[in-house]
Amino acid sequence: MTDETPQLELVGVRVDKIRSDLSANLVEHCNDLLCSHTLDGRLLSANSTPAKLLGYTVEEMLRIPMRELLAPEALDEFEKYLVQIREDGTASGYMILLTRTGERRTWQFRNTLLTTESGSQIVLGTARDVTDQRRAEFELREAELQFRASAEILRRKLERFIESSLEYSPLPHFPDVPAPQGETLRARERDYIVRVLRETRGIISGPAGAASRLGVKRTTLQSKMKQLGISRAELLG
Secondary structure (H helix, E strand, O other), X not given: OOOHHHHHHHHHHHHHHHHHHHHHHHHHHOOOEEEEEOOOOOEEXXXXXXXXHOOOOHHHHHHOOHHHHEOHHHHHHHHHHHHHHHHXXXXXXXXXXXXXXXXXXXXXXXXXXXXXXXXXXXXXXXXXXXXXXXXXXXXXXXXXXXXXXXXXXXXXXXXXXXXXXXXXXXXXXXXXXXXXXXXXXXXXXXXXXXXXXXXXXXXXXXXXXXXXXXXXXXXXXXXXXXXXXXXXXXXXX
16 A cells, blocks of 8 residues: 555545536436336436426425326326336336426326335336427428318319319310301300210210210310210210
């Protein structure tokens, strides 16, 4: 042993104390909840910053049963959680907590069951307030759904507009011949469609169908038939 040995030991003690103080400081000022609780739902320990976020001191939180910190709608999930942590040794998910003022906050947790040397069991837990994140995700999903709904409405309106334009526009293969006196374009178009449909024996689609001969889509021809009041019975006349 030299004269330097006590000094080295003293330095080692100081380093250990610094490390211990630093760890304690990090825990106390961490926004994440670091806690322990019994298997029947009684808090044993918690750090101060998350307690303050909920509006409590650590001492107050430790006196409150965990069930009383939860929103009423979360109580059933909490009972399921206690069963899972007891049976599986681990559990994770979300819990809705109430602040002192009654505000609902969503916390994401990941907990582990620990068996001590004496054989007793306690739960070590970590949790993080994800209320704002979950709200932002919800608002983003809602905005996306609204956007998709608006896009779908716009698509349908555009389809109807295009279909309507095609219905009221002259047929691409409409005969370019002078109309008899007093006959309207609508009447001429109707007669022409009926004649083509009769020639195709009422067949609308396909290479030899009426739609192909008229130069329009099957759906466009069907819309024109409905618009002009052309029935299947008329085609057999």
